[in-house]
Amino acid sequence: MAGKASAEAVVCSCPMSFLGGVDPVTGKILDPECESKGLSVAGKVFCFPFGKGSTVGSYSMYQLKLIGKAPAAVVNGSAEPIMATGAIISDVPMVDGVDVEMLRTGDDITVDADKGSLEVANVLEKHVVTSVVRHGDKILLLQRSRRVGSYRGQWAGVSGFIESGEDDEAAARRELEEEVGMKKAVLRKRLETQRFRDSDVVWCVHPFLFDVGRRDLELDWEHERSEWVSPADVARYPTVPGLQKVVCMLLER
Amino acid sequence: MHLTAQEERVLAGEEGPGRAKAMQLLVALGDIYGAERLIPIASAQVSGASFKTIGDAGIKFLEDFSEHAKVTVRTSLNPLGLDLRRWRAMGVDDDFHAKQGRIVSAYRALGVEPSYTCTPYLAGNRPRRGQHLAWAESSATVFANSYLGARTNREGGPSALAAAIIGKTAEYGLHMDGNRRPKVKIEFEEVPEGLVPLAGYLVGKIAGKRVPYIGGISMTPDQHKSFGAAMAATGAVSMYLLSSPDTRKRTDVSEVEECVHVPLSELNECAEELKGDDAWDLVAIGCPHCSEAEIRAMARFLKDKKPRDECDVWFCTSRAVYGRCPKELTVLRRFGKVLCDTCMVVSPIEKMYRRTASDSGKAMVYLPSLGRQSASFRPTRALLEAISR
Structure with a gap:
């Protein structure tokens, strides 16, 4: 699975078979389940979670290569033998271990199969902390002000960018102090970094759960309003992407 | 690596x-x-x-x-x-x-x-x-x-x-070694001779991806062949172990996580489900390819009988086995074609036939899909009776 390629992405969120899933003459996606049905994979970086179906699918990719309709590269969530075999016998670079949900059809992707790496030129990764602050059975939601750079007017936890070289827990505590004036907070839980794609940004969210002893707070310029809400009510607020998921995961026992 | x-x-x-x-x-x-x-x-x-x-x-x-x-x-x-x-x-x-x-x-x-x-x-x-x-x-x-x-x-x-x-x-x-230990025990109440392939058919479904440890069945080498073939067709199973009273063949069962009892009634229900039609265009025997012993046994049964000639008959075997039993094959040839190099699963059977009967559990998986056939399972003996008089 060697080689490099740069091309536009065609993304499918469903498992894919080259036998039956892709037209052997045109390279167009045939699978009716696929949101990219009708698009051609020829010369594109073809991204999908994993391969499925008969081993003949390996030969089908080779057939596409011979008529010049093979993808420029294959990007998978997890590699399985049929797709890996097809990629190798067809000399199509392939990388795996990629979260395909973060990719969109049309993305400008560079694949380096020798290093197993992938770059998306049009997408910027931004690392932020988001803290869910809990008091009793309520959690704190903040409405973002009109002066902030993104998601104006939407509801969020206590969040902000992690500065260069900064430890993420330190960033979370700094934001607590700056945004709501809370100095004493007890860290209860933290999660692996969660990724959310929103147009040309992948938000890499570092989630934290803090308990605080009191509900009074001081808002800075970044927020308009604050509310203490029951976790089940988060869904009723227009929130920044992924907040509800993060709240659920943090409060899960 | x-x-x-x-x-x-x-x-x-x-x-x-x-x-x-x-x-x-x-x-x-x-x-x-x-x-x-x-x-x-x-x-x-x-x-x-x-x-x-x-x-x-x-x-x-x-x-x-x-x-x-x-x-x-x-x-x-x-x-x-x-x-x-x-x-x-x-x-x-x-x-x-x-x-x-x-x-x-x-x-x-x-x-x-x-x-x-x-x-x-x-x-x-x-x-x-x-x-x-x-x-x-x-x-x-x-x-x-x-x-x-x-x-x-x-x-x-x-x-x-x-x-x-x-x-x-x-x-x-x-x-x-660590991946060759059984993960599921499957105990048959009884397995009648002709239904051995269907026992394999059920094992594959029950075991899925796990190595099964199987009790309540004893088999000839040829029965192992058809039993395993059916299992590997219905499940992602590439190995099974048989429970044996022989202490030298003791199996490490420490990783068995489930025990499944298969009553005779379930085997009979499976046979009933796979029974299909009573009229066939083709009777196909030899999936996997017939052994010498199987060819000899069929020839013994058919020797003094006459063909019924109601449908085509294929006996599929390897070129190697074919060369070893010429006399017996002469008998089989009176009842149908003895084919080498191929079988009912990988030949373009859909261009020639629509309804096929076989004694193979594996064929019951592939005849309907790959072969686009209406498939009927019968024990070998029943097929031989159907093609002769």
């Missing part, structure tokens, strides 16, 4: 592009399965020989590949889509024959032996206990692991070919 200096050189292309490609394939698959190294194999067995299963893309790949590579260990090949000598009598058309011919030539150029059978172990390629193999045919894999005590994963066609070229395979799965 850790490669030796010699393996690195092959990967770098110092021994040519064909061996480099084969090595790339072994290394990529080894990485996917978490193997740490390559191990030598005693033999290989390659699937993907019928034009019906690999199509034009497969032909092209094999033709291109055969220009740069040759196998370095004994390598058998799965059945073709036709009998090389009797294809016209079978009803195969010229176009299919021409394309099948290109596949045969490509494999010959690769150095693969022209055995064309799913039972290489009856055609001279019989592994010994403990040997590591890279076999692809599912029924042969399960027989090699379970009955012969050899060690092989169920390879894909290209990966078995790559292993044959390098003479090694990645060490993972059933090559390792």
Whole structure:
């Protein structure tokens, strides 16, 4: 699975078979389940979670290569033998271990199969902390002000960018102090970094759960309003992407 | 995966592009399965020989590949889509024959032996206990692991070919002791003789991906063949263990996580479900390919009977077995065609027949899908009675 390629992405969120899933003459996606049905994979970086179906699918990719309709590269969530075999016998670079949900059809992707790496030129990764602050059975939601750079007017936890070289827990505590004036907070839980794609940004969210002893707070310029809400009510607020998921995961026992 | 200096050189292309490609394939698959190294194999067995299963893309790949590579260990090949000598009598058309011919030539150029059978172990390629193999045919894999005590994963066609070229395979799965222990116990109340293939059919469904430990059944070698074939068709099972009162064959059952009891009634229900029609265009026996013992037994039964001639009959076997029992085959030929090199699963049966009866549990999986047949299961004895009087 060697080689490099740069091309536009065609993304499918469903498992894919080259036998039956892709037209052997045109390279167009045939699978009716696929949101990219009708698009051609020829010369594109073809991204999908994993391969499925008969081993003949390996030969089908080779057939596409011979008529010049093979993808420029294959990007998978997890590699399985049929797709890996097809990629190798067809000399199509392939990388795996990629979260395909973060990719969109049309993305400008560079694949380096020798290093197993992938770059998306049009997408910027931004690392932020988001803290869910809990008091009793309520959690704190903040409405973002009109002066902030993104998601104006939407509801969020206590969040902000992690500065260069900064430890993420330190960033979370700094934001607590700056945004709501809370100095004493007890860290209860933290999660692996969660990724959310929103147009040309992948938000890499570092989630934290803090308990605080009191509900009074001081808002800075970044927020308009604050509310203490029951976790089940988060869904009723227009929130920044992924907040509800993060709240659920943090409060899960 | 850790490669030796010699393996690195092959990967770098110092021994040519064909061996480099084969090595790339072994290394990529080894990485996917978490193997740490390559191990030598005693033999290989390659699937993907019928034009019906690999199509034009497969032909092209094999033709291109055969220009740069040759196998370095004994390598058998799965059945073709036709009998090389009797294809016209079978009803195969010229176009299919021409394309099948290109596949045969490509494999010959690769150095693969022209055995064309799913039972290489009856055609001279019989592994010994403990040997590591890279076999692809599912029924042969399960027989090699379970009955012969050899060690092989169920390879894909290209990966078995790559292993044959390098003479090694990645060490993972059933090559390792830890993955050969049973995970599910399946206890049969009773298995009547003709229903052994269906017992395998049920085991595959119950076991899924797990190695099963099976009680309540004892089998002849030929019954192992049909039992395992059915299991490998309904499940991703490449190995089973039989419970035995023999203390020297004691099995480590410490990892068994589930016990399933299969009453006789369930086996009978399965037979009823797979019964299908009572009228057939074709009766097909020999999936997996018939052994000598099976051919002799059928000939004994049919010797003094007359054919009913109500439908076509295929007895499928390997060219090797065919050569060993000429007298018996004369008897069978009065009742139908004795075909070598092919079978009802990989031949273009859908162009010739619509309703097929077989005594094979494996065929009950592939006849309806790959063969587009209305399939009917009958025990061997019932089929022989149906075609004779």
